[in-house]
Each structure stands twice: as C-alpha cells, then as structure tokens.
Amino acid sequence: MTDMMNPAPAGQTILGIETSCDETAASVVVDGRTILSSVVSSQVDLHARFGGVVPEIASRAHTDLITPVIAQSLVEAGREGRELTAVAATYGPGLVGSLLVGVSAAKALALTWGVPFIGVNHLEGHLYAGLLEEPDLEFPLVVLLVSGGHTMLVEMQGHGEYRLLGQTVDDAAGEAFDKVARYLDLGYPGGPVIDRLATQGDPTSIDFPRPMINDGYEFSFSGLKTAVINHVRKNPDVSAEDVAASFQAAVVDVLLAKTVRAAEEVGATAICLAGGVAANSELRERTLDISMTSGIRAFVPSRSMCTDNAAMIATAAWWRLQSDGPSAMDLGAHPNLKLPWLESA
Ligand code: KG4
Numbered sequence: 416m417t418d419m420m421n422p423a424p425a426g427q428t429i430l431g432i433e434t435s436c437d438e439t440a441a442s443v444v445v446d447g448r449t450i451l452s453s454v455v456s457s458q459v460d461l462h463a464r465f466g467g468v469v470p471e472i473a474s475r476a477h478t479d480l481i482t483p484v485i486a487q488s489l490v491e492a493g494r495e496g497r498e499l500t501a502v503a504a505t506y507g508p509g510l511v512g513s514l515l516v517g518v519s520a521a522k523a524l525a526l527t528w529g530v531p532f533i534g535v536n537h538l539e540g541h542l543y544a545g546l547l548e549e550p551d552l553e554f555p556l557v558v559l560l561v562s563g564g565h566t567m568l569v570e571m572q573g574h575g576e577y578r579l580l581g582q583t584v585d586d587a588a589g590e591a592f593d594k595v596a597r598y599l600d601l602g603y604p605g606g607p608v609i610d611r612l613a614t615q616g617d618p619t620s621i622d623f624p625r626p627m628i629n630d631g632y633e634f635s636f637s638g639l640k641t642a643v644i645n646h647v648r649k650n651p652d653v654s655a656e657d658v659a660a661s662f663q664a665a666v667v668d669v670l671l672a673k674t675v676r677a678a679e680e681v682g683a684t685a686i687c688l689a690g691g692v693a694a695n696s697e698l699r700e701r702t703l704d705i706s707m708t709s710g711i712r713a714f715v716p717s718r719s720m721c722t723d724n725a726a727m728i729a730t731a732a733w734w735r736l737q738s739d740g741p742s743a744m745d746l747g748a749h750p751n752l753k754l755p756w757l758e759s760a
C-alpha cells in the first residue's frame with residue numbers, strides 16, 4: 416500500500432463482517448471513519464462451560480447468527496444492500512470453519528447486490544481500530560497488539576506499511592490471562608475476570624517474574640503463567656485477588672516497558688493499544704499515564720473497539736480498497752494468515 420493513489424470519492428459505505436473466533440459481528444462504516452452501526456453478538460455463554468472456544472460450536476453459532484446480525488447492522492445504519500460500496504469480511508487468521516461463514520456470507524451478498532468483495536486480515540483490522548476512533552494519529556505509530564492469539568509490537572509506518580518489532584515466543588498475553596483464570600477456576604474468558612478481581616487485590620503482594628523485560632521486543636508469558644500456577648500450588652490459601660493483581664501487574668509492566676522503549680527508538684509520534692487485552696483496566700490506565708510522564712502521546716481505543724468487532728474490519732477494508740482494489744472472488748479462508756511485513760531495516 417505504498418503509493419496512496421487518488422483520494423476516494425466521499426461517502427464510500429462498507430459493510431464489514433467479522434467471524435474469525437467467537438464473536439459474530441457486522442458493521443457499516445463510511446469512508447473508514449464514520450460508524451453508522453456496529454453489532455456484535457458474543458457466543459461467550461456457549462463456550463464458557465468448556466473453558467475455551469470450541470471450533471465446531473463456534474461455526475454453527477456463526478451460521479445461526481450471521482443473517483440476523485447483518486440485517487440488524489443494515490437496519491441500524493439505515494442502508495440498503497444495494498447502496499453499499501463493498502462488502503468486506505475477515506478471511507484470516509482464525510478458526511477455519513468460523514472464517515468460512517463470514518467469507519461466504521460476504522461473497523454471496525456482494526454478488527447479490529452487485530458490489531465488490533474485500534477480504535480483510537483480522538490483525539490489520541485490530542491495527543486500524545485506533546485510527547478509526549482517532550483519525551489524526553500520525554505515522555510512525557507504535558501499536559501494541561495484544562489479543563487471545565497474538566502479542567506483537569508493530570511499527571505502522573504508513574497505511575498498509577507494517578514493521579514487526581517483536582512478538583511473543585510462546586503464549587499470547589490474552590492466552591496467559593485465560594490459562595491463569597482457568598487454573599484458578601475463575602471461568603472463561605479469563606481476562607475480564609482477572610481484571611475485575613485485581614481491583615480488590617494488592618499488585619505488590621507477590622513478586623512474579625517480568626520475563627524478558629529488558630531484552631529486545633520479544634515477549635514470553637508461558638514462564639509467568641507457570642510461576643503463578645506454582646505459587647498457588649505452594650500457597651493454596653493465597654488470596655485470588657492478590658494473585659490476579661500481582662499477575663496482571665507483571666504482564667502490564669512487561670507490555671508497557673517494551674512499548675515505551677520501542678516508541679522512543681523508532682521516534683513514534685504516538686503509541687496505540689489494540690486487541691482484546693487492551694480492554695484491561697490497568698493496561699489502559701497506565702498507558703494513559705505514559706502520556707503524562709514520558710511526553711509520548713498515547714491513544715487507548717474504547718473497550719468495544721479493542722475486542723473483536725466488525726467496524727475495525729470495515730475500516731481496514733476501506734483502506735485496502737484504496738490501495739489494492741477489491742479482492743478476487745476465489746479468495747478463501749486462511750486460518751494462519753500473517754500481516755504483510757516490511758523487511759526489517
Ligand atoms: O481480540 P480479542 O477479542 O480476540 C482475539 O482476536 O483473540 O481478544 C480476546 C482476548 C481473550 O484472551 C480475553 O481474555 C482478553 O482478550 N481480554 C482481556 C480483557 N478483556 C478481554 N484481557 C485482560 N483484561 C481484560 N479486561
């Protein structure tokens with residue numbers, strides 16, 4: 416997406432569809448910045464008793480929910496299908512059966528309405544959530560993308576121009592939250608529960624390790640998760656609130672130390688959070704504190720823009736439409752899709 420071509424005609428309205436994991440979502444966004452509707456139907460209750468997302472249940476639920484969710488997004492937006500500029504859907508990464516539901520629906524609707532189809536990388540969607548809510552953010556931007564499946568520091572040098580600064584070598588941050596919560600029998604998904612419990616605990620009560628905090632931009636959360644499990648095994652009466660607060664503090668310390676260092680080293684104009692873990696209260700508060708203490712601008716998208724939604728997909732689709740045009744109709748689901756990285760300097 417290096418050469419940004421002619422400016423797009425105003426009023427390009429895109430229906431975005433997101434079904435990569437356990438949220439069925441549809442949203443109508445104009446010109447990649449004005450949200451007319453954003454509908455998210457979470458399947459969390461269906462998966463909770465299994466302690467994680469069950470792929471077969473997820474794809475069946477997407478099949479049931481996709482039509483009403485899309486219909487609601489169009490009604491709330493006050494738009495007819497034929498008035499749209501394009502229909503976009505996440506085509507990866509994610510669960511293959513779930514992705515196929517969104518991609519198939521988007522292609523069918525695009526054909527029915529005679530408009531183009533655009534396939535969107537889910538991670539690119541997360542990267543665009545901040546720019547959707549704060550269009551005056553300027554490049555280079557350092558984005559901390561922390562979700563259930565990914566933990567990465569990305570330098571956005573321009574639209575579609577991403578450099579990978581570092582990523583996790585084992586568990587994603589969200590995965591660590593979910594696994595610790597599962598071990599403590601707190602339910603699923605773990606992030607929101609630990610976030611809530613941590614408000615009642617003392618973050619300094621247990622000195623958990625801060626893995627690789629001073630080394631480069633890679634992350635590792637598997638050892639921290641094991642340290643938490645070992646501590647609870649040895650101290651069965653420990654307060655769950657203190658464990659939650661101390662674990663969360665360790666995760667946030669590592670995430671922010673690397674993000675600030677990266678922003679300073681690349682000369683970023685701002686740092687921005689993205690992904691489900693960016694809904695975490697402590698991470699959000701301490702990111703905002705950074706703007707006060709370090710002078711680096713920090714932008715924290717609203718919670719609903721951090722967790723999976725389709726507005727971010729419609730926004731990323733709008734930018735892709737400007738640079739690459741529509742996708743081919745034979746584009747399939749790509750469960751292991753990567754971001755298109757620039758070569759490292
Ligand atoms: O981005 P997302 O909605 O889905 C993926 O693309 O993975 O992220 C889901 C992850 C889960 O691991 C969940 O536990 C975590 O985000 N999460 C949180 C919070 N809310 C969601 N983690 C910490 N604190 C939260 N408040």
Ligand code: ZN
Nearest residue numbers: 562690691723
């Ligand atoms: Zn996500």
